[in-house]
Amino acid sequence: MVQFEKLVWKTDWNTGIDSIDQQHQKLLMAINVLHRQFDPSTDRPQAERLFDALEAYARIHFEHEEKLLYQTKYADLANHRTQHQDFFSEIKIHREQAKADSELNDAIADMLAYLLDWLISHILEVDMKYSPHLLKAGVK
Numbered sequence: 001m002v003q004f005e006k007l008v009w010k011t012d013w014n015t016g017i018d019s020i021d022q023q024h025q026k027l028l029m030a031i032n033v034l035h036r037q038f039d040p041s042t043d044r045p046q047a048e049r050l051f052d053a054l055e056a057y058a059r060i061h062f063e064h065e066e067k068l069l070y071q072t073k074y075a076d077l078a079n080h081r082t083q084h085q086d087f088f089s090e091i092k093i094h095r096e097q098a099k100a101d102s103e104l105n106d107a108i109a110d111m112l113a114y115l116l117d118w119l120i121s122h123i124l125e126v127d128m129k130y131s132p133h134l135l136k137a138g139v140k
């Protein structure tokens with residue numbers, strides 16, 4: 001399995017919106033937990049459950065974010081929503097690959113790398129853009 005370091009939250013990743021930052025940190029934690037709990041003896045049903053939990057939390061977080069953006073009439077909401085939907089499409093593809101792959105560990109490692117990369121780049125490049133908008137609208 002690819003070596004994977006536990007990722008620690010960096011203050012640079014804060015958007016300044018407390019509820020969003022807390023959820024982003026929880027997502028990062030979920031990825032770390034997923035990695036920690038996943039060992040070579042882990043069976044497929046357990047891996048499936050771990051990913052289900054992560055996906056469910058991502059859904060809660062995206063809904064929260066989209067609700068705030070909708071309520072404050074964020075101009076780029078449609079684009080942002082598309083990015084969230086693309087995330088689930090990508091996860092679906094990865095999960096199907098993992099199912100088909102006899103090397104479950106490699107497939108899971110690939111997926112973890114993807115998840116982390118997505119989360120960090122999404123926060124830094126996309127979420128940061130709405131931060132001034134929400135702060136101006138009085139959202140904390």
Ligand SMILES: [Fe+2]
Nearest residue numbers: 065122126127
């Ligand atoms: Fe987002």
